[in-house]
Amino acid sequence: MTMGRHERRGxxxxxxxxxxxxxxxxxxxxxxxxxxxxxRAVVALPIAILVPGALTLGAWRxxxxxxxxxxxxxxxxxxxxxxAFASLILFVAHVLITAGSTFVCLLALCxxxxxxxxxxxxxxxxxxxxxxxxxxxxxxDGSESSVVKTVGYHAAAVAGGILLLVxxxxxxxxGSLPAPADYTWIAWSGPQVTGVIAVGPAxxxxxxxxxxxxxxxxxxxxxxxxxxxxxxxxxxxPVTLQLAPxxxxxxxxxxxxxxxxxxxxxxxxxxxxxxxxxKSWFINADVRQRGARLNVCAGRPRR
Amino acid sequence: xxxxxxxxxxxxxxxxxxARSAILTLFGIVTFLPKLLRNPSGPDYHDEYAHWRAIxxxxxxxxxxxxxxxxxxxxxxxxxxxxxxxxxxxSGLDIWQSGTVLLILCHLAEVLGIAALGRSVGLDSRAAxxxxxxxxxxxxxxxxxxxxxxxxxAITLLIWSLVCFVQAIRSxxxxxxxxxxxxxxxxxxxxxxxxxxxxxxxxxxxLISIALSVPxxxxxxxxxxxxxxxxxxxLTMITAFALxxxxxAPETATYLFPYVGQGLSQLMNTAGGGGASKTLFAASLSPLxxxxxxxxxxxxxxxxxxxxxxxxxxxxxxxxxxDGSRGSLLPSGSLRATFVALAVLGLVYxxxxxxxxxxxxxxxxxxxWAQSWVGLTVFIGPAAVWxxxxxxxxxxxxxxxxxxxxxALSLVVIIVGGVAAGQDAVYRFxxxxxxxxxxxxxxxxxDAMSQWFLDRFGAGNNIVTDRYTGLxxxxxxxxxxxxxxxxxxxxxxxxxxxxxxxGPPFLLEELQYSKFLYLIVDExxxxxxxxxxxxxxxxxxxxxxxxxxKSLFAGxxxxxxxxxxxxxVFASDNYAVYRMALPAESITYQTKAANFHGEISVG
Numbered sequence: 001m002t003m004g005r006h007e008r009r010g011x012x013x014x015x016x017x018x019x020x021x022x023x024x025x026x027x028x029x030x031x032x033x034x035x036x037x038x039x040r041a042v043v044a045l046p047i048a049i050l051v052p053g054a055l056t057l058g059a060w061r062x063x064x065x066x067x068x069x070x071x072x073x074x075x076x077x078x079x080x081x082x083x084a085f086a087s088l089i090l091f092v093a094h095v096l097i098t099a100g101s102t103f104v105c106l107l108a109l110c111x112x113x114x115x116x117x118x119x120x121x122x123x124x125x126x127x128x129x130x131x132x133x134x135x136x137x138x139x140x141d142g143s144e145s146s147v148v149k150t151v152g153y154h155a156a157a158v159a160g161g162i163l164l165l166v167x168x169x170x171x172x173x174x175g176s177l178p179a180p181a182d183y184t185w186i187a188w189s190g191p192q193v194t195g196v197i198a199v200g201p202a203x204x205x206x207x208x209x210x211x212x213x214x215x216x217x218x219x220x221x222x223x224x225x226x227x228x229x230x231x232x233x234x235x236x237x238p239v240t241l242q243l244a245p246x247x248x249x250x251x252x253x254x255x256x257x258x259x260x261x262x263x264x265x266x267x268x269x270x271x272x273x274x275x276x277x278x279k280s281w282f283i284n285a286d287v288r289q290r291g292a293r294l295n296v297c298a299g300r301p302r303r
Numbered sequence: 304x305x306x307x308x309x310x311x312x313x314x315x316x317x318x319x320x321x322a323r324s325a326i327l328t329l330f331g332i333v334t335f336l337p338k339l340l341r342n343p344s345g346p347d348y349h350d351e352y353a354h355w356r357a358i359x360x361x362x363x364x365x366x367x368x369x370x371x372x373x374x375x376x377x378x379x380x381x382x383x384x385x386x387x388x389x390x391x392x393x394s395g396l397d398i399w400q401s402g403t404v405l406l407i408l409c410h411l412a413e414v415l416g417i418a419a420l421g422r423s424v425g426l427d428s429r430a431a432x433x434x435x436x437x438x439x440x441x442x443x444x445x446x447x448x449x450x451x452x453x454x455x456x457a458i459t460l461l462i463w464s465l466v467c468f469v470q471a472i473r474s475x476x477x478x479x480x481x482x483x484x485x486x487x488x489x490x491x492x493x494x495x496x497x498x499x500x501x502x503x504x505x506x507x508x509x510l511i512s513i514a515l516s517v518p519x520x521x522x523x524x525x526x527x528x529x530x531x532x533x534x535x536x537x538l539t540m541i542t543a544f545a546l547x548x549x550x551x552a553p554e555t556a557t558y559l560f561p562y563v564g565q566g567l568s569q570l571m572n573t574a575g576g577g578g579a580s581k582t583l584f585a586a587s588l589s590p591l592x593x594x595x596x597x598x599x600x601x602x603x604x605x606x607x608x609x610x611x612x613x614x615x616x617x618x619x620x621x622x623x624x625x626d627g628s629r630g631s632l633l634p635s636g637s638l639r640a641t642f643v644a645l646a647v648l649g650l651v652y653x654x655x656x657x658x659x660x661x662x663x664x665x666x667x668x669x670x671x672w673a674q675s676w677v678g679l680t681v682f683i684g685p686a687a688v689w690x691x692x693x694x695x696x697x698x699x700x701x702x703x704x705x706x707x708x709x710x711a712l713s714l715v716v717i718i719v720g721g722v723a724a725g726q727d728a729v730y731r732f733x734x735x736x737x738x739x740x741x742x743x744x745x746x747x748x749x750d751a752m753s754q755w756f757l758d759r760f761g762a763g764n765n766i767v768t769d770r771y772t773g774l775x776x777x778x779x780x781x782x783x784x785x786x787x788x789x790x791x792x793x794x795x796x797x798x799x800x801x802x803x804x805x806g807p808p809f810l811l812e813e814l815q816y817s818k819f820l821y822l823i824v825d826e827x828x829x830x831x832x833x834x835x836x837x838x839x840x841x842x843x844x845x846x847x848x849x850x851x852x853k854s855l856f857a858g859x860x861x862x863x864x865x866x867x868x869x870x871x872v873f874a875s876d877n878y879a880v881y882r883m884a885l886p887a888e889s890i891t892y893q894t895k896a897a898n899f900h901g902e903i904s905v906g
Contacts, residue, residue, distance in 0.1 A: 028393065036395015045404065048393045056488065060481035069324055070419055073412045074485060077463055080386045080405065080456075081492040087367060087385035088495065096365030097385070099392035106389075137419050137466065139327060141320030141428040150321030157325040161332025165407070168336050169343045181736065183748035185875035187755060193870045195884040203901075213747065222903050227894050236903045255901035262893035268903070281874040284864065286890065297891035 015121060018058055018114035025051040025110050028103060052110055053079035058117030069154070070137035082109060182214035184243070186270050186281045189250065196263055198290040203256040206285060208268060210251065212243035219243075219273045224253055226264045235266060240273070255287065262297035263288040305333055306439075306718065307711070313432050314691055320428040327418055327432055331411035334439060338449035341733060345399050345779075348730065349741040350452040352778035353377055354384065358398050359781070361388040368551075372777040372784045373840065379552035382460075382496030383453045402451045409459040410449055414439055416462035421681050423469040424645065425638040433691075434684030440600075440718045441680075442725030443673040457497030458673050461504045464489040465677065468508060469641055472515065472533045483536065490540045494547050498555045501544050503674040507648055508537040514644035526640075593723035600720030601656055603713050604679065608650065611686035615646065642681070649679025659724075669725065729834065739833020744771040752823075752878045753780035760821070767793050767814070768823040770840050771833070772878070776823065785819060787839045794843055797828065798855055801862040815885035822881040824863060829856045 013020065024047055031047075034040040053075030057066070066074065086105040090097050095105075144150045190207040197204065212218065222239045225232035236253065243249060251268075258264045269282040312318070313326045341347065346355045353373035360369040361384055371378040383405075390401035417438040421431030438444065448455045467489055471482035494501045512533040514520055548555050652675040658668035694706035722731070730742045737743040753775045756764075762781035766773075773784040787793045791813060799805045813819075828838060832848050838856075847855045863869050863879070868887040873880035893899075 032393075034395075038394075038396070038400075041390075041394035041396050041400075041404065044393045045390065048389075049408075056484070057481055060484045061478075066481070069415075073415055073419075074463065074467075076408055077412055077460065077492075078485065078488055080408070081382075081460075081488055083389035084382045084385040084492065084495060087361070087381070087389065091367045097361055097367070097388065098365055101365075102389050102392050136422045136428075137470065138415070138422065139320045139324035139418050139428045139432055143319040143428075144321035145319065150319075150325070153322050153325030154328055157329035158332065161329050164333055165336055165339055169339055172340050173343060178735070180747040183746075183751065183876045185748075185751065185755070185873065185878075187759070187873040187880075189759075192760070193872050193882050196890065211751070213751065222905065224901060224903055226899060227892070231894055233896060233899070235899065236901045239903045239905055241905050249905055251903060251905040253901055253903055256899070258893070259897050259899055260893065262897075263890050264893050264899065279876065281876075282864075282871065283874055284871045286867075286870065297893060 016118070018055055018117035018121070021051045021055055022107075022110050022114045026107060032099065032103070048083075048106070049079035050075050051079065052082040052106060052113065053077065055110055055113035055117055056082070059113045059120065060116075061120045067136070067138050067140050069140055082106060085109075179215065180213075184210070184212045184214070184270070184272075184279075184281060186210045186268070186283055188283055188285065193285050196286040196288050199255065199257050199287050200290045201257050203254060204287065206253040206255070206266070206268075208251050208253065208283065210243065210249040210270060212245070212247045212249075214243075215245055217242055217244050217247075218275070221271045221273055222251065223269045223271065225267050225269070232267070258287050258289050260297065261289060261292035263292075305336075306330070307715070309333065310436050310714065311711075313436060314429070314688075316429060316691075316695075318429075323428055323432045324415075324418075327415060327435055328411065330436065330439070331414040332407065334414070334445060335407050335410045335449055337731070338446055339403070341446075341731065346451060347742050347745065348450045348452070349774060350374065350377075351450055352774045354402075354452050355398055356778045356781075357381070357384045358387045358391070358402070359778075361385065362391060362398070370783075372782075372786065373774060375786060376498070376552070376554055376558045377453060379554065380453055380495060380497055382492055383456045386456070399451070406449060406451060406455055409456050413444070413448070413459040413462060416459060416466055417677065417680060419466045420462060420469065420645075420677065421684055423466050423473075423638075424642045424681060426681065426684055427688075430684040430688045431681075433687045434680040437683065437687065437717070438676055438680040440714075440721035441672050441676040442669055442721050445722050446726040446731055447669075448673055453497040454500060454670070454673075457493055457500035460489050460493040460496060461500045461507075461674065462677060464493055464504055465507060465511075468511070468533075468536055469638075471536060472511075472529050472641075473638065479532075486536055487539065490536075491543060494540075494544050498548075498552065498559065499670060500674075501547075503671070505537070505541050505544055507644075507674070507677070508533070508540055510648055511641050511644040512537045514640040514647070517640065520640035520643055589723050589728050593719055596716045596720035597724040598720070599716050600724065601653070603717055603720075604683070605653060607683040607686050607690075608653075608679070610690065611646070611683040614686055614689060615643070615682075645678035646682040648675055648677065649682040651675045652679050737834060738827050738831040739771060739835055739838075741771070741774070741835055745775055748875055748877060749775050750779070752873065752875055752880070755873060756821075756823075756880060757781055764821055765817060765819040766821040766823055767796065767819050767883075769825055769828060769838050772823050772825050773840060784840075785817075787841050787843060789842075794839055794847060796822065797824075797838075798847070798859060799862065800859060801865075805862065805866055811885055811887065814883065820883055822863070822869065822883055824860055824879045824881065826860055826877050826879060829854055829858065829860045 028044055028047055031040060031044045034043065050072075054071075056078045057071055057075060083102070083106070086102055086109060087097050090101055090105055095101050140150070187209055188206065189209040190205070197206075210220075220241055220243055222241060224235040226235050227233040235255070239251075241249060253266070253268055255266070264287050265284055266287060267282050267284045269280055271280040272278050309326060309330045313323055313330065318326075342351075346352045350373075353371060354377060356373065357369070357371055357377055360371075361367060361381070367381045367385060368378050377384075383402075387398065387402045387405055390396065390405055391398060394401060394404075396404070414435045418431045418435040421434045422428070426434065443458070448458050464486060467482050467485040471479055471486050474482055490501075490504065493504050512530065515526060515530040515533045518526060652672060655668045655671050655675060659665045690710060694703065694710055697703040697706055729737060729740045734743060736746050749772065756776070757780055763783060765783050765785065766776060767785050768776060776782045777784040785791060785793055792807075792810060795807055795810055796805055805811075832852060832854055836848070837843055838847055849855055863881055864871055867890045868884045869881040870884065871879055872882050
């Protein structure tokens with residue numbers, strides 16, 4: 001009685017497996033409700049990759065013609081290719097490639113392939129040309145004692161391999177890595193500098209940000225000048241500040257309306273006070289009085 | 304260390320086919336470990352950044368064929384990108400994780416594909432398994448073809464296309480359909496994934512079709528029908544590839560020909576005693592034993608090929624060697640034409656090694672090995688089995704042990720030499736920053752600058768920068784970097800001398816017209832010479848590195864701080880970001896003393 005059920009089940013599966021695979025693929029709609037990550041990947045990817053490939057082989061009566069190792073890999077590769085072909089189909093159809101559209105497109109392809117495979121099953125008794133030997137595809141050569149044992153070997157190989165990859169990566173990522181090199185940066189943080197900044201009678205405020213990425217704190221000096229590197233003129237009194245490890249400092253350069261019609265190039269410089277290198281960083285911007293023309297300085301006597 | 308025991312097990316003669324297949328599966332997964340550990344959490348090789356961005360573009364725009372900044376041609380070959388984007392959509396993994404899953408599958412399928420090809424041309428399980436192991440010693444297998452790039456997927460598609468192709472031309476009518484369909488699908492997949500792989504596949508299929516059309520090789524097997532099927536599939540493949548190039552990827556020829564042309568001309572120069580030759584392992588970090596192994600690998604493979612040639616010669620004449628083992632190792636029947644074609648393909652490897660001496664041709668030669676070794680290893684697989692049998696049949700223990708030790712040592716040399724001939728140590732191992740290496744240029748400082756830029760200006764800005772900064776800016780930075788060329792010589796901005804106008808004028812017009820608003824300068828360009836020999840993407844003038852081996856930009860980068868139409872908006876230890884305000888206007892600056900005082904406040 002039990003054997004009979006098994007046989008019926010086996011027979012039902014053999015007669016209708018393409019339909020079942022389509023149902024399994026359609027169930028990915030539910031899997032997509034799972035939060036994204038490795039858990040969903042373990043459930044979704046084997047189905048998403050193998051089902052379209054297996055149906056492709058089935059559509060051309062290949063499922064029972066190729067040994068299971070080769071057909072497994074061939075199904076996987078064909079499945080991956082269907083991903084790419086589905087995107088091309090969507091592109092040609094002027095449909096945006098999204099999770100939803102890709103799924104629907106692949107489901108439609110699976111249905112088409114399943115119909116073809118189902119039709120093939122009903123004609124599977126067609127005679128095969130005699131006189132040609134089977135050509136083996138994978139390394140299976142008939143010397144295996146049992147299929148279960150062979151499947152077990154492969155499962156162990158895959159599990160062992162993946163365990164090694166995961167373990168190796170985990171120990172590498174969580175191992176002692178060299179500390180990254182320190183660095184500091186300074187940048188304008190207010191309205192974007194797109195050209196000469198026009199300053200009205202009330203003056204202007206130019207905000208900037210400093211970030212210090214280092215394991216230790218450091219003492220620095222902020223200075224502001226105008227006039228260029230050859231003849232710098234002091235614009236503001238220097239400020240000394242402590243930059244904490246991984247610290248961020250927001251600063252501000254407040255200026256009055258620039259005198260005369262000239263354009264002034266302002267430079268804000270951050271200088272390391274201690275340490276062997278005494279590094280410095282600077283940013284610059286151009287300011288002029290609102291209403292003054294850019295080249296007015298050249299022809300007009302300065303007041 | 305991990306490979307040798309696996310190889311020892313796999314080559315055991317009493318192993319069942321199933322166990323051998325499982326061991327090869329383990330081998331395929333384990334050999335992904337070195338690259339996985341190289342950069343487990345994100346791209347690090349040059350091309351990886353480009354492909355990462357291509358997938359990001361698909362996911363963000365929902366479209367294929369979006370322009371690519373780093374390697375423009377990749378947008379015409381979206382196979383890898385579309386497949387990875389689908390994995391992202393199905394799994395919710397990020398781009399890098401999804402790509403890694405895909406590449407592990409491809410890497411595993413690659414080595415099993417060689418075994419399948421060996422079986423398809425008639426090798427027994429052991430010879431096919433050993434052929435697969437030997438293939439894994441090719442210079443691309445461990446690092447190059449595990450990088451997140453289109454060729455890593457395409458080489459697997461190429462190999463399985465050949466498996467299906469051989470099965471399709473050989474199978475009887477009732478069983479042929481699945482192989483024909485799979486061949487067509489896999490060929491199409493190769494075409495949309497990678498130009499060189501598609502080109503190589505077309506050539507290999509052509510070679511096999513020609514071999515199947517040579518009566519002395521195939522006439523006993525109804526060769527006309529077999530050859531007809533082979534030609535049908537081959538012409539389908541060639542036509543499809545030609546159509547793809549004509550209508551989708553017309554830039555392919557212009558992209559590939561300069562490399563081929565330069566490689567050939569440099570090789571001619573080298574042969575004639577001229578310049579442009581390449582010193583092997585010049586400035587390489589690889590230890591001496593690796594370098595020696597890579598030199599020794601070629602004669603060792605040649606020796607194996609000679610043994611294989613003697614075996615094939617005897618087989619072609621239908622004679623057996625005295626020990627009688629050869630007959631069971633080699634293909635029989637009509638498959639010999641395919642086997643001979645693969646042998647010819649494999650033998651191409653030896654002359655191609657000469658191209659390594661050419662600076663422009665070496666890269667192409669290396670890349671061809673992943674394809675030529677498909678034929679080479681299937682060709683010498685039976686020879687390796689024969690040698691194992693010969694070593695095991697020595698009567699005296701010391702003789703047996705010595706012979707096996709020599710074979711094991713040769714295998715070690717081939718494996719080590721193969722890896723060393725591929726990627727340099729800088730690519731293979733993580734380490735401190737090294738300017739101009741592609742693989743060791745990403746630093747926390749560069750990432751911070753890129754993130755600041757993205758936060759401040761948003762995505763999709765057109766920027767001018769060097770190759771190494773551009774890799775980050777055009778990938779994680781989500782910016783569009785200009786691709787330098789003779790018509791868009793951005794190196795001229797850098798090389799202008801202080802006091803001279805930054806230009807040339809047509810370049811400034813182009814920058815303005817194309818809305819290039821930002822220039823990012825890595826100040827080490829003035830002091831350091833890039834390890835890969837180029838400061839920018841594409842083809843740059845040779846004189847950017849002086850004959851004294853110094854940077855042309857020394858003392859020429861500070862000028863950007865005084866250019867009137869440039870504003871330095873960001874400065875870190877090594878990077879400066881300039882806002883370019885084009886068109887340049889004539890500005891007169893105040894230089895004399897003036898009553899202009901402000902105030903700095905912090906906190």
